[in-house]
Amino acid sequence: MELDLRSVEPQYRHTLVLETFSKMKDGxxxxxxxxxxxxxxxxxxxxxxxxxNVEQTNTGDFVLKVKKGSKAIIAHISEFRKMGDTFxxxxxxxxxxxxVILVFFKAGQYIPVHAPDSxxxxxxxxxxxxxxxxxxxxxxxxxxxxxxxxxxxxxxxAETYMEALHIxxxxxxxxxxxxxxxxxxxxxxxxxx
Numbered sequence: 001m002e003l004d005l006r007s008v009e010p011q012y013r014h015t016l017v018l019e020t021f022s023k024m025k026d027g028x029x030x031x032x033x034x035x036x037x038x039x040x041x042x043x044x045x046x047x048x049x050x051x052x053n054v055e056q057t058n059t060g061d062f063v064l065k066v067k068k069g070s071k072a073i074i075a076h077i078s079e080f081r082k083m084g085d086t087f088x089x090x091x092x093x094x095x096x097x098x099x100v101i102l103v104f105f106k107a108g109q110y111i112p113v114h115a116p117d118s119x120x121x122x123x124x125x126x127x128x129x130x131x132x133x134x135x136x137x138x139x140x141x142x143x144x145x146x147x148x149x150x151x152x153x154x155x156x157x158a159e160t161y162m163e164a165l166h167i168x169x170x171x172x173x174x175x176x177x178x179x180x181x182x183x184x185x186x187x188x189x190x191x192x193x
Contacts, residue, residue, distance in 0.1 A: 001020065001024070001028070001029070001030050001031070002030075002031040002032075002033070003016060003017060003020060003030065003031070003032050003033070004033040005017070005032060005033060005034045005035070006033060006034065006035050006061065013034075014040065014041065014044060014174060017030075017032060017041055017044075017045075018044060018045075021045060021048070021066075021068065024068045025068065026050075026068050026069040026070075027050075027067065027068065027069055028067070028068050029065060029066065029067045029068075030065070030066050030068070031063060031064070031065050032063070032064040032065075032066070033061055033062070033063055033064075034061065034062050034064065035060075035061055035062075036062065037054065037056075037062055037082075037084075038054065038062055038064045039089065039090070039091065040174050040177060040178065041064060042054075042064070042090075042091045042094075044094060044174060045066055045094075048068060048069075048070065049066045049067060049068060049069065049070075050067045050068065050069035050070065051066070051067050052064060052065065052066040052067070053065045073092060073093055075092070077102060077125065077163065080092065080102045081102075081104060081163070082104060083104055083106060085185065086109055086181065086184040086185050087103060087104070087105045087109040087110060087111055087156075087158070087184060088103065088104045088105075089101045089102070089103050089166065089177075089181075090102045090103075090104070094171050095171065096170060096171060097169065097170055097171070098167060098168065098169045098170060098171060099167070099168045099169075099170075099171035099172070100165070100166075100167050101165075101166040101167070101168070102163065102164070102165060102166070103156075103162075103163070103164045103165075103166045104162075104163055105127070105129070105156075105158035105161065105162040105163075105164075106158065106161060107158055107159060107160050107161060108157075108158065109157075109158050109184075110155060110156060110157035110158065110184065110189070111154075111155050111156045111157075111180065111184065112155055112180055112183045112184055112188055112189055112190055112191045113132050113153055113154065113155030113189060113190040113191070114153065114154070114155065114180060114190070114191040114192075114193055115151055115152060115153045115154070115193055116150065116151075116168075116172055116176055116193055117150050117151065117193070118150050118168045118169055118170055118171070118172055119147070119148065119149055119150050119168065119169045120146070120147065120148040120154060120166070120167070120168055121145070121146075121147050121165075121166075121167040121168075121169075122145070122146040122147075122148075122156065122164055122165070122166050122167075123144070123145050123146075123164060123165040124140050124141060124142055124143065124144040124145075124162065124163075124164050125142065125163040125164055125165060126142055126161070126162060126163040127141070127142065127158060127159075127160045127161050127162030127163060128140060128141040128142070128158075128159050128160050128162065129141075129156060129157050129158040129159045129160070129162050130156070130157045130159065131144075131146050131154070131155070131156055132153070132154060132155040132156070132157070133146065133148055133152065133153070133154050134148075134152050134153055134154075135153065140156070155189075155190070176193065179191060179193075
């Protein structure tokens with residue numbers, strides 16, 4: 001099955017994909033064509049997909065192929081490594097109960113300070129930077145673990161190239177995720193929820 005989202009109004013895209021996906025059986029495949037990297041869709045579907053692949057076309061569009069089903073995830077960080085204009089979250093698994101995300105930063109990139117309704121476990125795999133937690137600044141580096149309860153302000157800024165494992169319980173809504181990504185793209189340092 002194939003869905004071309006390029007001509008669909010942005011506010012209807014996720015709903016269309018989720019409704020189509022919910023009607024599929026395990027083992028069936030869905031191809032989604034989008035005009036941007038489909039991070040949010042991967043997050044929304046990751047708890048229900050056996051595998052996925054994203055390729056960029058010569059025209060700059062992205063083709064996401066997902067196979068419905070659940071299985072254990074065994075992967076290497078190099079399979080997820082990706083850089084963008086802002087910090088780059090790449091979902092490994094997203095369920096309503098929790099989300100597992102690899103986050104990649106260039107020096108100077110950041111996650112805006114915010115206080116979402118989810119607990120955070122943030123483990124620095126490589127690099128160094130600053131964590132902003134509950135109005136305090138803390139230096140973080142390879143091996144640092146940050147655990148922040150829901151409702152407490154938090155943010156991260158990379159001093160060098162940085163990779164981190166980011167676990168949130170429960171998963172944030174796509175709207176909350178878009179709010180944070182939008183703020184980072186506009187250079188906004190703090191977001192109210």
